[in-house]
Amino acid sequence: MMALAVDVTRFEGVPMAPPDPILGVSEAFKADTNDLKLNLGVGAYRTEELQPYVLNVVKKAEKLMLEKGENKEYLPIEGLAAFNKATAELLFGADNPVIKDGRVATLQSLSGTGSLRLAAAFIQRYFPEAKVLISSPTWGNHKNIFNDARVPWSEYRYYDPKTVGLDFEGMIADIEAAPEGSFVLLHGCAHNPTGIDPTPEQWEKIADVIQEKKHMPFFDVAYQGFASGSLDEDAFSVRLFVKRGLEVFVAQSYSKNLGLYAERIGAINVVCSAPEVADRVKSQLKRLARPMYSNPPIHGARIVANVVGDPTMFGEWKQEMEEMAGRIKNVRQKLYDSLSAKDKSGKDWSYILRQIGMFSYTGLNKTQSDNMTDKWHVYMTKDGRISLAGLSLAKCDYLADAIIDSFHNVN
Amino acid sequence: MAPSHVQEPSADRRLSTLVRHLLPSSPRRTAAAAAEDSSATLESSPTMASQGCSVFAGLAQAPEDPILGVTVAFNKDPSPNKVNLGVGAYRTEEGKPLVLNVVRRAEQMLVNDPTRYKEYLPITGLADFNKLSAKLIFGADSPAIQENRVATVQCLSGTGSLRVGGEFLARHYHEHTIYIPQPTWGNHVKVFTLSGLTVKTYRYYDPATRGLDLKGFLEDLSSAPTGAIVLLHACAHNPTGVDPTIEEWEQIRQLMRSKSMLPFFDSAYQGFASGSLDKDAQSVRMFVADGGELLMAQSYAKNMGLYGERVGALSIVCGSADVAGRVESQLKLVTRPMISSPPLHGASIVATILKDSEMYHEWTVELKAMADRIISMRQQLFDALKARGTPGDWSHIIKQIGMFTFTGLNSEQVAFMRQEYHIYMTSDGRISMAGLNAKNVNQLADAIHAAVTQLK
Numbered sequence: 001m002m003a004l005a006v007d008v009t010r011f012e013g014v015p016m017a018p019p020d021p022i023l024g025v026s027e028a029f030k031a032d033t034n035d036l037k038l039n040l041g042v043g044a045y046r047t048e049e050l051q052p053y054v055l056n057v058v059k060k061a062e063k064l065m066l067e068k069g070e071n072k073e074y075l076p077i078e079g080l081a082a083f084n085k086a087t088a089e090l091l092f093g094a095d096n097p098v099i100k101d102g103r104v105a106t107l108q109s110l111s112g113t114g115s116l117r118l119a120a121a122f123i124q125r126y127f128p129e130a131k132v133l134i135s136s137p138t139w140g141n142h143k144n145i146f147n148d149a150r151v152p153w154s155e156y157r158y159y160d161p162k163t164v165g166l167d168f169e170g171m172i173a174d175i176e177a178a179p180e181g182s183f184v185l186l187h188g189c190a191h192n193p194t195g196i197d198p199t200p201e202q203w204e205k206i207a208d209v210i211q212e213k214k215h216m217p218f219f220d221v222a223y224q225g226f227a228s229g230s231l232d233e234d235a236f237s238v239r240l241f242v243k244r245g246l247e248v249f250v251a252q253s254y255s256k257n258l259g260l261y262a263e264r265i266g267a268i269n270v271v272c273s274a275p276e277v278a279d280r281v282k283s284q285l286k287r288l289a290r291p292m293y294s295n296p297p298i299h300g301a302r303i304v305a306n307v308v309g310d311p312t313m314f315g316e317w318k319q320e321m322e323e324m325a326g327r328i329k330n331v332r333q334k335l336y337d338s339l340s341a342k343d344k345s346g347k348d349w350s351y352i353l354r355q356i357g358m359f360s361y362t363g364l365n366k367t368q369s370d371n372m373t374d375k376w377h378v379y380m381t382k383d384g385r386i387s388l389a390g391l392s393l394a395k396c397d398y399l400a401d402a403i404i405d406s407f408h409n410v411n
Numbered sequence: 412m413a414p415s416h417v418q419e420p421s422a423d424r425r426l427s428t429l430v431r432h433l434l435p436s437s438p439r440r441t442a443a444a445a446a447e448d449s450s451a452t453l454e455s456s457p458t459m460a461s462q463g464c465s466v467f468a469g470l471a472q473a474p475e476d477p478i479l480g481v482t483v484a485f486n487k488d489p490s491p492n493k494v495n496l497g498v499g500a501y502r503t504e505e506g507k508p509l510v511l512n513v514v515r516r517a518e519q520m521l522v523n524d525p526t527r528y529k530e531y532l533p534i535t536g537l538a539d540f541n542k543l544s545a546k547l548i549f550g551a552d553s554p555a556i557q558e559n560r561v562a563t564v565q566c567l568s569g570t571g572s573l574r575v576g577g578e579f580l581a582r583h584y585h586e587h588t589i590y591i592p593q594p595t596w597g598n599h600v601k602v603f604t605l606s607g608l609t610v611k612t613y614r615y616y617d618p619a620t621r622g623l624d625l626k627g628f629l630e631d632l633s634s635a636p637t638g639a640i641v642l643l644h645a646c647a648h649n650p651t652g653v654d655p656t657i658e659e660w661e662q663i664r665q666l667m668r669s670k671s672m673l674p675f676f677d678s679a680y681q682g683f684a685s686g687s688l689d690k691d692a693q694s695v696r697m698f699v700a701d702g703g704e705l706l707m708a709q710s711y712a713k714n715m716g717l718y719g720e721r722v723g724a725l726s727i728v729c730g731s732a733d734v735a736g737r738v739e740s741q742l743k744l745v746t747r748p749m750i751s752s753p754p755l756h757g758a759s760i761v762a763t764i765l766k767d768s769e770m771y772h773e774w775t776v777e778l779k780a781m782a783d784r785i786i787s788m789r790q791q792l793f794d795a796l797k798a799r800g801t802p803g804d805w806s807h808i809i810k811q812i813g814m815f816t817f818t819g820l821n822s823e824q825v826a827f828m829r830q831e832y833h834i835y836m837t838s839d840g841r842i843s844m845a846g847l848n849a850k851n852v853n854q855l856a857d858a859i860h861a862a863v864t865q866l867k
Contacts, residue, residue: 262529277468
């Protein structure tokens with residue numbers, strides 16, 4: 001066989017892409033050989049011993065699935081029916097009228113990211129003039145998702161660095177100023193990266209302005225049950241909007257609350273005004289999913305369906321979730337106590353206690369965050385976000401020293 | 412397109428917003444959306460007054476996916492004699508789905524291993540899985556692997572691998588046209604179109620011979636632009652089952668390389684076509700051996716029976732290790748905003764099997780058994796039609812390769828067989844041999860016979 005001379009490469013012009021800002025942190029952490037190193041980068045839960053955690057109820061479900069010995073046939077494009085039913089009920093409440101009336105289009109998707117991407121593709125196709133409003137700041141991958149889906153976006157004010165709290169007036173003003181019919185991306189609870197959530201009263205006002213401007217509320221729910229420890233409490237904001245009779249998009253993830261990170265399990269839900277609308281919306285979402293991955297993976301969906309479908313396991317899940325959320329709250333308290341005790345400047349660190357969920361916005365800037373890493377071997381993202389899920393009670397004092405040093409002595 | 416009657420002001424405002432979104436003149440409407448929504452009209456519906464209107468009022472109901480829709484229709488059929496020859500999913504002789512023994516074993520090991528976690532995989536996926544997958548398709552001694560010229564990312568089975576590859580090419584390759592065979596798997600067009608590529612076709616299937624139209628194939632590639640992307644089915648062409656011979660592959664390779672065309676292989680049936688993993692990879696390895704670049708979408712849906720686990724990989728064979736590194740970094744930028752990172756379970760099963768020589772061997776035995784059963788069903792169907800004296804030359808049934816047979820039946824005949832005999836297949840006349848067994852092969856032969864003799 002004659003080998004032909006071929007061009008060396010057609011990809012010579014392909015540049016090296018920068019490392020992912022969030023996942024790149026873990027890679028850098030792994031490379032660090034210092035004993036004191038602390039990984040507060042990715043939002044993945046760790047035990048007090050700083051070990052990854054597979055929920056007992058998940059292990060139980062997987063053993064049960066092995067015993068059942070079900071087949072591995074393709075799921076329908078929209079995913080596992082039992083999972084879709086369970087996930088919508090968890091989110092909206094099983095007795096919610098939107099479920100009883102059949103007004104929710106639900107598709108199993110590849111965790112939060114996949115759900116957001118499907119919704120973005122849908123927006124690009126059916127609302128090509130619309131843009132998405134995202135909080136400033138927001139999870140780093142949100143912008144990538146909308147960029148790749150070719151959906152324009154702009155930011156609404158959210159984080160106020162002066163108070164290390166919510167810039168509520170700015171948020172309302174920016175949502176109000178946006179063109180009618182915009183999609184407003186809201187974090188259902190435990191805002192990522194700040195940990196700062198609106199109060200119930202503020203949520204009502206946010207709903208008011210969204211309703212008045214005929215915007216579409218678009219929730220990203222990655223921490224239901226993980227923020228407060230209660231599934232229902234953490235669904236408050238979503239249910240508030242639904243109760244008003246609004247049409248709503250909700251992206252869900254089971255990465256954190258069931259610890260199913262790598263199984264990529266979540267759902268995109270669209271609450272519609274009528275069941276036949278939900279049918280049509282679902283059919284068009286399927287048309288977008290098919291050329292992306294054909295149908296979603298079964299394993300994670302079956303785990304969720306088994307856990308939620310069995311009252312004992314469901315109860316066990318809720319308990320483990322409370323324990324995870326509880327550990328994070330304890331660590332948050334301890335960090336605050338350490339900071340208050342060690343910092344002689346009189347700075348008020350209580351904003352840390354007002355934040356909720358896996359993350360805390362420390363208020364550190366990029367240079368200070370670099371100092372955390374370079375001097376103290378504390379790995380975090382450059383926006384000053386730390387993952388409390390990666391913090392143990394035992395390390396709180398060390399972390400407090402690092403934060404105090406970085407805050408006061410750098411920049 | 413004015414609303415048919417005026418309602419309260421808020422409904423008006425909603426409708427006018429919606430009209431702006433859906434009017435054909437809107438510059439940002441995509442061609443795809445325009446084509447599909449041409450039948451959508453903007454009318455007030457009974458729901459609007461009572462429940463407030465929907466921003467989705469003008470959204471049309473999408474038709475069922477043509478391939479997966481066959482199973483949907485099949486499931487609805489109450490007949491006890493129904494036969495599903497639609498989706499390409501393997502069935503046992505008893506007509507049941509099959510989970511390979513070696514897969515169950517691997518799963519047991521994984522689930523019972525207390526040291527395993529469910530932490531996010533890296534964006535590129537499970538590293539072991541990626542390396543082993545590249546070795547499987549390119550061969551462990553492949554120069555491309557030894558020279559570190561292969562960038563591999565774990566993807567969602569074949570579909571996901573094709574989509575990621577398409578998106579990558581749309582961003583980083585200078586030619587944005589991909590040539591696909593006529594006919595091809597129904598989902599190819601949509602995958603590449605949504606990736607941002609323009610899709611053109613090359614002649615492939617010759618209905619007169621029910622074989623390969625090599626002349627048309629080579630002519631169409633000759634007149635395609637230099638550097639164009641060309642989709643190639645590595646083996647067991649879907650839907651026709653018609654594969655080039657090794658000599659024909661060599662002609663294709665030479666032509667493509669002389670025009671600097673970029674091969675994009677779709678390998679969904681390695682080991683499943685002939686029963687031999689190496690034999691089914693020959694076409695791919697020929698192209699790698701000449702030192703050129705190519706894309707490879709790999710799926711474990713059929714050959715490891717992992718359909719619903721969505722396991723696959725996209726490999727790009729590059730001109731140098733440095734380029735491969737850069738290509739991999741850019742592939743991550745494609746997948747991160749799509750799925751962040753791929754699912755763990757199925758890839759773990761594959762890696763467990765591929766890295767253990769005893770389990771690997773067990774897999775090859777089970778794989779060959781599946782391939783052999785299908786080859787045997789081909790013979791049984793051919794014999795049954797011969798026994799009935801069904802008019803026509805049916806030898807293509809035993810000449811074609813892989814899971815599918817392109818029967819040559821037209822859509823009218825297909826519909827007839829569905830209505831009268833409860834036989835389900837895609838409207839292009841493609842049947843999945845995997846759905847056949849000794850019990851239903853006669854029913855199928857009867858149905859084909861009736862369709863061919865009663866409808867022309």
